[in-house]
Amino acid sequence: MTQPTTPRSVAAPRSVAAIVLAAGKGTRMKSDTHKVLHPVAGRPMLLHLLAAVGELAPAGVVVVTGAGRDQVGAAVAPFGIATALQAEQLGTGHAVRQAEGALADFDGDVLILYGDVPLVTAATMQRMLDRLRAADAPAAVVLGFRPDDPGAYGRVIADAEGGIVRMVEYKDASDADRAETLCNSGLMAVRAADLWPLLARVGNDNAAGEYYLPDIVMLAAADGRGSAVIETDAHEVAGVNSRGELAAVEAGWQARRRAAAMRDGATLVAPDTIWFAHDTILGRDVTVEPNVVFGPGVTVADGATIHAFSHLERATVGAGAEVGPYARLRPGSVLGVNAKVGNFVEVKNAVLGDGAKASHLTYLGDADIGPGANIGAGTITCNYDGFLKYRTTIGAGAFVGSNSALVAPVAIGAGAIVAAGSVITRDVEPDALALARGRQESRSGWAARFRALMQAKKAAR
Structure with missing residues (x-):
């Protein structure tokens, strides 16, 4: 896995960069080791994900850290990957914004990934980018999935062609929204030119008081620009919190x-x-x-x-x-x-x-x-x-x-x-x-005489 030392501006307008969110405390792991550094198949989760990103030859990768940032920074340092600090945990939209400075000169496409969702393949990432670059030029591409139990995942309401009608977090969803089985993995692909202006407009007027990354889809829709969802298998976007x-x-x-x-x-x-x-x-x-x-x-x-x-x-x-x-x-x-x-x-x-x-x-x-x-x-x-x-x-x-x-x-x-x-x-x-061992000797009758002597001593006691 090779990565550039720092993100860099490149001539190609549709090059790719990745932002990996790894700022969560991971309290449910109950561990002194940062959540994203726990191994799957003998390799830390974060390094699984970064290896897949590396297959795309990205112009830059930024890992957003928070709690345990020293551990995460030490893990990615050998690969020359930049980090950005999210000092306060104010939601996924806020976390992504922390990488803006590191990617200020980047003008290509940005993948937004999660360090605790380790098994996303390079092929799936490429599908997200290909959809973003399609003729209809969606504002954003969301990676969706259909788990056996949708539970508390945010929902994606889409039309038959995969155009996103609405996205809603579970806490804010109606019963009708919750009946939808297409869920939001949180992974997205967005052009850098769109990402930062949209994030700047995201508010926190919601049940959690957080800045939600998916809100950029609805903000783009309000501007008359549609977004799209593509699907993958649930196992590929399985997250780890415990x-x-x-x-x-x-x-x-x-x-x-x-x-x-x-x-x-x-x-x-x-x-x-x-x-x-x-x-x-x-x-x-x-x-x-x-x-x-x-x-x-x-x-x-x-x-x-x-x-x-x-x-x-x-x-x-x-x-x-x-x-x-x-x-x-x-x-x-x-x-x-x-x-x-x-x-x-x-x-x-x-x-x-x-x-x-x-x-x-x-x-x-x-x-x-x-x-x-x-x-x-x-x-x-x-x-x-x-x-x-x-x-x-x-x-x-x-x-x-x-x-x-x-x-x-x-x-x-x-x-x-x-x-x-x-x-x-x-x-x-x-x-x-x-031949390097002691010389063997044999003394005839010695063992019998020894036993008789010891039996006599024992009887005399």
Whole structure:
């Protein structure tokens, strides 16, 4: 996601800018984290929305902040996105006006979006812009939807062609208005040349005493200029104001993502138990068994299998590779073609070459493991001395016996064998045997004599 450092004036008269409202306190979330920074599919809601906006190559983006502005500002700063402060919460119309200074020199089309409505797609935003730019030149375009329960949403009264006859907030709506099922999502597209003059005329003579953004539609109508509504699915404009709504949006997103994964050629053995991140990539003929969690940054190539109860994050799994069951791939893990990480194996910042395997009960951190290497059960790369991390290198075709500790920095040569139970502190040359454990002794009859002695001591007490 890339954005300009600040909004800028551009020559093209119909370029686009976006205003994202994120000034609400979000008190129903009951959280120290700003509402729009709570994650859906492993990414903060606000960044979902900004990523979609970024696909339109906007000339400028302004996020309107209020409560928690430091958190929001820190979240958008890496993308060079401008912020504007709404010091008082006086309604959506008032919030949009706070961005006027940042967009003073912008003369294109403006999208008005909400940071707690995170899943609006770039395609839908483009549809709004296309309708705004149509031959009949509506003053504004409103994004409408028809929820299962219209509840307290504002209503849009429109004619058969989508021309807006009237818009009304629920608090001010009559019973007849409330019977309408077409609801106002709050998202709009307006020309900058129209937006600011119309907002300047918005008053607060209403039940809430607020400056309503939708009032610009009726003000334009009073000037003889019509506005239009287009519709989208309710899930795309679902808002988040509470933990329950956050969970519902997450659940809906996950359900749609699972369906897409199967449609694209992956097998999900128990779909409802699989958890995806926003950027998970699965190849064709990938099999995912039950209770697998994909954190952000995971790519799985064609034909790989992710066995049950595995957790992957910022990891790459090669074609035909196997992971789990009960495996954990942490950031920086890379599995080559047909590599295998088995049950209760943890990998972090390590590369397993093609055909390499660690089948069980192993920790591989900060390591480079060559093709065809075999890492025995209970092996640990000792990569941390309490202050610094060090790397382990294991050559192609090497065999590391069970219950071995490889104390980094250390290199095991190609084709070398490390005997089970060894603690390796020095490099092992290729094709050598490394044996580093105490010498075994056997003392005949010792155990029997020991038991007799201890039984006699116990009896004497």
